[in-house]
Amino acid sequence: MHVSGHTPDIIFYNILLDGLRKSQHLDQAIALFKQIVNQGIRPDTSTYTILIDGLCEGKRLSDAQQIFQLLLGNGYPLNVQAYTAMIKGLCKEGLYDEAKALLYKMKENGCLPDAITFETLIIPLLEKGENDEAKNLVDKLFSKMVDDAVNLFKEMRHKSLTPNTIIYSSLIDGLFKSGRISDVQDVIYEMHVSGHTPDIIFYSILLDGLCKSQHLDQAIALFKQIVNQGIGPDTYTYTILIDGLCKGNRLSDAQQIFQLLLVNGYPLNVQAYNAMIKGLCTERLYDEAKALLYKMKENGCVPNAITFETLIIPLLENGENDEAKNLIDKVFIKVS
Incomplete structure (x- = not known):
């Protein structure tokens, strides 16, 4: 090719490099890569992905890391395939911490991981039982x-x-x-x-999604299903539903759920009470909101700053200064 006067381009070199990779002539592949760089021919994304992938596949991880760091140091725009090849090589050697660090470095450098990148890391983590890290x-x-x-x-x-x-x-x-x-x-x-x-965490996430997407009938049906299955909803579960119904202008449904929980002895927390009080105040039902505040205190649930803001501020804005002061004296000062 040189004798005929033709100058090889990067496409030609990539084909040659890929052939050396597949035939496991990795020392020659490294030498060719260095020759390409020394000749002033700029490698493209295919060039260094072929080399890194080949070195990792050939269990030459340290060589792959050297090439990778050389490219990073010289400002080459490494693409998702190059990062994924390097991450895969690290995972094959059980170097998961290094692989995770490279994933975060990848994102810092503006290269978005794809499904293959995450599959490369997540599946080995799940197989090792590292569920929290996988999540x-x-x-x-x-x-x-x-x-x-x-x-x-x-x-x-x-x-x-x-x-x-x-x-x-x-x-x-x-x-x-x-x-x-x-x-x-x-x-x-x-x-x-x-x-x-499904566990209660799964159901809570599902319930939250249904409420936020305004599928409130489905949310109510799901909540009833949870109870009927004997899965005890936790405080987070029913607070999600009450808050979602109040925000969706379904106050009567929220009140029904709230009363059902009270009657059945569920330990409603301050967030659940606050959500219900806020729903009542939004509908300007201040007397009902005040009654619930007293009920809250009777049931041993201590109001907090959000409870105060939810009820007192609307009363002040409504000009009911005496009532606001009365509540502050009777409830908030005594629990502070």
Whole structure:
């Protein structure tokens, strides 16, 4: 080629480099890469991805790391494939902490991970039983990259690696936040088919999503289902529902749920009372709100600063200064 006067371009070198990689002539591949750089030919994303992937596949991790750091140091725009190849190489050697650090470095450098990147890390973490760490990574993916998250979920199922309840919960949360309600139904169905039993954390996330997306009838039905199944809702669960119903102008439904909980002896906390008081004040039902405040105190639940703000400020704005002062004297001063 040189004799005929043709000058090889980067496409030619990439093909040659890929051939050396596949035939495991890795020393020659490294030498060729250095030759490319020394000749002033700028490697493209394919060039260094081929080399890094080949070195990692060939168990030459230290060489791959040297090349990777050289590229980073010289300002080459490493793409998602190059980062993923390096992360995969680290995971193969069991170097998960280094792999996670590189994932965060990747995001810092403005390169967004894709489903393959996360699959490379999450699946080994789940297999090792590091569920909390897997969930942390999943949350970071789902918060901004829902399509990739769904693809990852499907890939896990395809590989017969069943997602646990933590992963299902994170996926549901991400889908709700991105408005993908129809996909939520598919995930719930898939969860039941795979034999997973939802826990109260999962149900609380689902309930929160339904309330925030204004699917309030479904939220009420879900809450009743939780109770009928004998799963005891926690304070977070019923506070979500009461707050959601009040914000959705479904005050009578909120009151029914609230009374049902009171009658059945559920330990309503200050957040649940505050949500109900706020709902009553929004409808300007100040007498009912004040009555609930006294009831709250009778039941041994101490009002806090938010309770004060929720009820006292509307009374002052309504010109009911004496009533506001009376409440402050009777309730708030005595509990402070």
